[in-house]
Amino acid sequence: MSSPRITLGAINSEATDPEALARFWAAVIGSSQESAGGSVYLPPAQPGGLAMFFQPFNGPRPDRQTMHLDLTVPWGERRMEVARLEKLGATTRWHVLDEYPHVQWTTMADPEGNLFCLAEHPPKS
Incomplete structure (x- = not known):
């Protein structure tokens, strides 16, 4: 196969x-x-x-978003990219920083309200 x-x-x-x-x-x-x-x-x-x-x-906007993008940046660059994306028109919705040892992320919304996440993963030791 x-x-x-x-x-x-x-x-x-x-x-x-x-x-x-x-x-x-x-x-x-x-x-x-x-x-x-x-x-x-x-x-x-x-x-x-x-x-x-x-x-x-081509129809009414759905009440609930069932999928979203998870974008990644190198470790240590998430805050800088969040600031850049806010200047472009995105809004920060919330941060997830200490819940998981393998990832930190910021959930954002694009100018039409579509959610996406911007994550960074620590280097493997």
């Missing part, structure tokens, strides 16, 4: 304003924007990087 050959193509999201939300995420991940027909694609900024796709809402 061969192993699965599945990779993540892109994270897709509906947005009230796809262009504005794509601008925010392009700045977060260091990507460029490719717009067509009211939708926006952000190609990976580097090989193996994250690709994202934003399209207009």
Whole structure:
């Protein structure tokens, strides 16, 4: 039996304003924007990087978010990145700093209120 050959193509999201939300995420991940027909694609900024796709809402916004992104930064850079993302328009919702020895993270919301986490893992000793 061969192993699965599945990779993540892109994270897709509906947005009230796809262009504005794509601008925010392009700045977060260091990507460029490719717009067509009211939708926006952000190609990976580097090989193996994250690709994202934003399209207009086609129905009412769900009451509950069932998935979110977990982004990681090198150990010691989380606070600096949180500050950078706040300047881009994200809001900090809460921090999880002492609950787990293998990770610290900050839960944030993008400009449309979608939650995501920014985590750092201590170096392995």
